[in-house]
Amino acid sequence: MARVVLKLGDDISTDIIYPGRFMATVLPTETPQYAFADFKEFNEKLKRKEIPEGSIIVAGENFGCGSSREQAASCLKGHELVIIAKGFARIFLQNAINLGLKVFVCPEIDADEGDEIEIKGDEVINKTKGKSFRLIPLPKSRQAIIDAGGLIPYTRKRLLERKS
Amino acid sequence: MGMTIVQKILAKKTGQREVNIGDVVEPAVDLAMSHENAALVINQFYEIFKDTGLEPKVWDPDKITIIFDHRVPAESSKTATNQKKIREFVAKQGIKKFHDIRGDEGGICHQVVPEMGYVRPGYFAIGTDSHTTTYGALGALSFGIGATEMASVWALGVLLNVEVPPTIKVVAKGKFNEYVGAKDLILHLIGRIGAEGANFKVLEFHGEAIERMPVSGRLVLSNMSVEAGATAGIVPPDEETIRYLREEAGVKDDIELVLPDKDAIYESTIEIDVSELSPQIACPHSVDNVKPVSEVEGIKVNQIVVGSCTNGRLEDIEVVAKILKGKKVHRNVRLLVFPASWRIYRKALERGYIKDLVEAGAVIMNPGCGCCLGVHQGALGDGEIALSTTNRNFKGRMGNPNSEVYLCSPAVAGASAINGVISDPRKIGG
Numbered sequence: 001m002a003r004v005v006l007k008l009g010d011d012i013s014t015d016i017i018y019p020g021r022f023m024a025t026v027l028p029t030e031t032p033q034y035a036f037a038d039f040k041e042f043n044e045k046l047k048r049k050e051i052p053e054g055s056i057i058v059a060g061e062n063f064g065c066g067s068s069r070e071q072a073a074s075c076l077k078g079h080e081l082v083i084i085a086k087g088f089a090r091i092f093l094q095n096a097i098n099l100g101l102k103v104f105v106c107p108e109i110d111a112d113e114g115d116e117i118e119i120k121g122d123e124v125i126n127k128t129k130g131k132s133f134r135l136i137p138l139p140k141s142r143q144a145i146i147d148a149g150g151l152i153p154y155t156r157k158r159l160l161e162r163k164s
Numbered sequence: 165m166g167m168t169i170v171q172k173i174l175a176k177k178t179g180q181r182e183v184n185i186g187d188v189v190e191p192a193v194d195l196a197m198s199h200e201n202a203a204l205v206i207n208q209f210y211e212i213f214k215d216t217g218l219e220p221k222v223w224d225p226d227k228i229t230i231i232f233d234h235r236v237p238a239e240s241s242k243t244a245t246n247q248k249k250i251r252e253f254v255a256k257q258g259i260k261k262f263h264d265i266r267g268d269e270g271g272i273c274h275q276v277v278p279e280m281g282y283v284r285p286g287y288f289a290i291g292t293d294s295h296t297t298t299y300g301a302l303g304a305l306s307f308g309i310g311a312t313e314m315a316s317v318w319a320l321g322v323l324l325n326v327e328v329p330p331t332i333k334v335v336a337k338g339k340f341n342e343y344v345g346a347k348d349l350i351l352h353l354i355g356r357i358g359a360e361g362a363n364f365k366v367l368e369f370h371g372e373a374i375e376r377m378p379v380s381g382r383l384v385l386s387n388m389s390v391e392a393g394a395t396a397g398i399v400p401p402d403e404e405t406i407r408y409l410r411e412e413a414g415v416k417d418d419i420e421l422v423l424p425d426k427d428a429i430y431e432s433t434i435e436i437d438v439s440e441l442s443p444q445i446a447c448p449h450s451v452d453n454v455k456p457v458s459e460v461e462g463i464k465v466n467q468i469v470v471g472s473c474t475n476g477r478l479e480d481i482e483v484v485a486k487i488l489k490g491k492k493v494h495r496n497v498r499l500l501v502f503p504a505s506w507r508i509y510r511k512a513l514e515r516g517y518i519k520d521l522v523e524a525g526a527v528i529m530n531p532g533c534g535c536c537l538g539v540h541q542g543a544l545g546d547g548e549i550a551l552s553t554t555n556r557n558f559k560g561r562m563g564n565p566n567s568e569v570y571l572c573s574p575a576v577a578g579a580s581a582i583n584g585v586i587s588d589p590r591k592i593g594g
Contacts, residue, residue, distance in 0.1 A: 010360075011359050011360070011450055011452075013556075013558040013559075013561075015537075015538075015556070015558040015559070015560050015561050016558065016559060016560065019538070019560055019563075019565075020537040020538045020539050020560075020561070020563065021538055021539050021563050023201070023234070023537075023539055024200075024235065024240055024242040024243045024246060024539070025242070026201065026203050026204035026207065026246070026311075027204070027207060038559075038560055038565045061360050062359055062360035062363065062393065065359055065360070065393065066294065066556060066558060067293075067294050067537070068291075068292055068293055068294040068296075068308035068309060068310055069201070070201075070204060070292075070310040070311040070312060073310070087360065087363065089360070089363065089393060090363060090364055090393070090395055091294060091308050091309065091310060094309065094310060094313065095310035095312070095313075098310060098312045098313055099312065139188075139327060140188075141188040141325040141327060142325060144325070145324070145325065150312075151312050151313060151316055151324075152208060152211050152212055152312060152315075152316075154316075154324070155212050155315070155316040155319055155320060155324070156212050156213075156214075156216060158320060158324070159212065159213075159216065159218065159319055159320065160216060160218075162320075163218060
């Protein structure tokens with residue numbers, strides 16, 4: 001069980017998630033401090049660790065549109081946030097999977113900040129509203145990367161298979 | 165069964181006779197492009213090799229290109245240190261297609277790659293930049309990926325888990341009116357289908373307006389296809405593609421044209437009559453908030469930007485220079501011009517465009533991404549409005565969340581620079 005800590009609309013760009021002016025910072029250990037940097041209050045709470053790991057961001061269509069900057073996924077991963085969106089932009093979705101950021105596609109999602117959410121099997125249950133919504137499973141091709149623990153271990157495995 | 169260009173390229177790059185929509189493939193990579201974010205790619209690349217006992221060597225240094233453009237020259241010690249780390253890696257790995265901060269061969273990656281002839285029809289090219297879709301203008305399948313994915317490509321030479329995407333056929337018929345062109349067409353299309361209208365799909369451009377369009381315009385279409393969410397935006401290669409590669413990029417070896425089959429299956433078809441188009445403007449804060457110029461004419465602007473991987477080419481600078489020749493940039497406006505590469509800069513100098521622009525009051529910046537992504541040069545003040553030939557107007561894109569960005573063609577930028585307000589270039593005399 002986790003709470004919705006931020007509710008967003010459609011077309012949330014990577015410039016909103018991780019503003020371009022912080023792009024010289026690249027390491028996943030350093031990017032979390034700039035997550036949603038222009039949402040000052042939310043960013044401060046994240047930095048003060050007032051938002052528990054596993055907390056949920058709910059968004060509309062096309063979350064993560066725009067730039068390919070991986071910082072947009074790594075900064076959220078650093079806080080172990082979970083994203084439930086009606087849809088994701090392609091590069092962001094792939095970056096999230098590659099880094100092990102938890103993302104769920106839920107076209108009908110209805111939730112507000114403060115709502116209690118449980119993700120169970122292929123369902124999102126909004127306990128506060130007493131409603132549940134179906135999740136669209138990620139393509140099987142991407143599941144292999146998730147199962148391996150991300151793209152780095154998956155590539156390492158493939159590399160070693162090739163060399164042996 | 166007939167195949168689209170993307171199917172044909174993916175079949176070729178996986179050694180298969182055909183691939184179907186939805187198949188998962190691992191295509192061999194012809195070109196892997198990165199800019200300053202290679203610093204992160206390098207970090208992830210070494211992570212992959214950690215504890216494997218294998219020497220961290222890239223799969224093929226000749227298929228990797230690294231081009232500094234996002235922050236050139238470095239705006240901070242952090243960037244300078246990233247660039248230094250990349251230079252060391254490039255030397256160690258023997259990467260020759262490296263473009264440092266130099267006036268002879270530098271520039272924006274999406275201009276340098278085409279003009280150097282690094283990409284060809286039928287290539288599979290990927291880059292750690294979302295606008296890598298640009299090379300679709302030359303008949304390649306190309307798109308942006310993340311840094312960790314690039315590290316994986318550097319190690320393996322293939323891109324893992326590519327799902328063969330469906331294709332939307334865009335048919336552009338008719339003839340453009342004066343001062344209306346590729347930028348207006350792509351803005352119109354994005355406005356029509358929306359910022360997620362082509363998510364996980366490919367746009368394939370057809371029709372007489374595309375056949376007549378020079379590569380410089382096709383690069384604009386492919387570049388901004390990603391703003392409709394498209395995985396790629398591809399123009400079937402033709403005589404014009406060959407002309408560009410031979411005459412402008414100096415390609416000497418064989419060029420193979422990979423074309424869609426006549427009976428290729430498209431998910432849908434969108435028809436646009438370009439003769440009905442007027443100059444188009446993308447209004448704040450999304451690229452799909454597109455209006456004809458008549459609806460936003462007269463809005464005061466503080467800064468006008470001409471440049472970027474979308475519209476910093478010689479033809480773009482030419483349009484602006486011709487509109488401004490002998491005139492003055494309005495006193496309330498700063499006009500910043502970023503040629504997309506140093507090759508373009510030199511040609512613009514030779515043809516006198518730079519002189520005309522500077523005499524009119526424009527500031528010529530060094531080639532690079534400049535203020536497009538708000539990290540370097542040309543920041544906006546609180547409440548200020550920019551009009552820009554770049555590709556994104558998201559809130560905070562140019563570095564200040566309390567500013568607004570309108571996107572337009574070079575012709576609109578030139579006309580507006582004279583008036584200090586968003587203007588229709590068709591109403592400017594001479």
